[in-house]
Amino acid sequence: MTGKIAFQGELGAYGHQACADARPEYDPLPCTTFHDTMAAIREGRADLGMVAVENSIYGRVADVHSLLPESGLHIVDEAFVRVHVNLLGVRGARLDQVREAHGHVVILPQCGQFLREHGIQGVISSDNARAAREIAERNDPTHAALASEMAAQIYGLDILARHIEDHPNNTTRFLIMAREADFSRRGDHGMMTAFLFRVRNIPAALYKAMGGFATNGVNMVKLESYMVNGSFTATQFFAEIEGHPEDDNVKRALDELRYFTSYLNVLGTYPADPARY
Numbered sequence: 001m002t003g004k005i006a007f008q009g010e011l012g013a014y015g016h017q018a019c020a021d022a023r024p025e026y027d028p029l030p031c032t033t034f035h036d037t038m039a040a041i042r043e044g045r046a047d048l049g050m051v052a053v054e055n056s057i058y059g060r061v062a063d064v065h066s067l068l069p070e071s072g073l074h075i076v077d078e079a080f081v082r083v084h085v086n087l088l089g090v091r092g093a094r095l096d097q098v099r100e101a102h103g104h105v106v107i108l109p110q111c112g113q114f115l116r117e118h119g120i121q122g123v124i125s126s127d128n129a130r131a132a133r134e135i136a137e138r139n140d141p142t143h144a145a146l147a148s149e150m151a152a153q154i155y156g157l158d159i160l161a162r163h164i165e166d167h168p169n170n171t172t173r174f175l176i177m178a179r180e181a182d183f184s185r186r187g188d189h190g191m192m193t194a195f196l197f198r199v200r201n202i203p204a205a206l207y208k209a210m211g212g213f214a215t216n217g218v219n220m221v222k223l224e225s226y227m228v229n230g231s232f233t234a235t236q237f238f239a240e241i242e243g244h245p246e247d248d249n250v251k252r253a254l255d256e257l258r259y260f261t262s263y264l265n266v267l268g269t270y271p272a273d274p275a276r277y
Contacts, residue, residue, distance in 0.1 A: 084149065
């Protein structure tokens with residue numbers, strides 16, 4: 001029996017594209033919000049979840065980092081999706097007819113140069129795939145959507161212009177979440193380990209906590225901080241390192257980290273995606 005994989009957005013969203021690329025054997029389950037996506041996994045309505053965490057142009061998805069600690073879920077894989085933005089119009093529409101392009105607030109500036117050159121006004125939509133669906137329902141050649149080629153196929157739209165993003169390497173990274181962690185695998189391109197931590201309230205705690213990774217030769221590829229519960233004094237860190245917790249050097253580094261932290265939560269260990277390199 002085929003399982004289900006949840007994602008935020010409507011059918012045709014870039015999250016849906018990530019699901020089709022990375023887990024084509026799973027049936028997609030669209031969810032309104034990231035919170036709903038994680039709830040679907042936790043409650044058993046989906047077996048996996050495809051969750052966007054960062055974009056090479058826009059940066060991190062802040063909502064996800066605040067949800068991860070309380071989700072009770074584990075990271076089991078990562079996936080990188082090349083974001084190609086396309087201008088989608090109703091059947092028979094021409095590019096010179098388009099006056100407004102509807103898309104998510106994040107995607108509009110990513111193709112700002114194209115919109116300016118063609119005198120098209122950007123209009124904010126809550127979701128790119130939703131914009132495509134609404135354009136199909138509107139059936140007005142002066143309105144178009146900024147979305148994926150998959151959305152064009154699903155909603156019966158013409159692609160009036162392909163790959164109109166300003167930056168040629170626009171990529172979104174997704175984490176694949178599950179109810180249970182999987183520490184048994186070893187990837188062909190190495191392993192990644194993600195964790196959350198809070199340092200103890202002592203001088204130079206963060207500096208000392210990070211020292212164990214340097215002295216043990218563990219490469220830390222990400223370290224981000226954000227406030228906890230709106231407090232200016234409570235800071236939580238999200239980190240990703242190369243390696244597996246059972247590797248001797250990683251084990252020593254994590255043991256040293258525990259000494260300087262009041263909270264440590266390993267979110268998952270997963271094969272490094274080849275696209276990372």
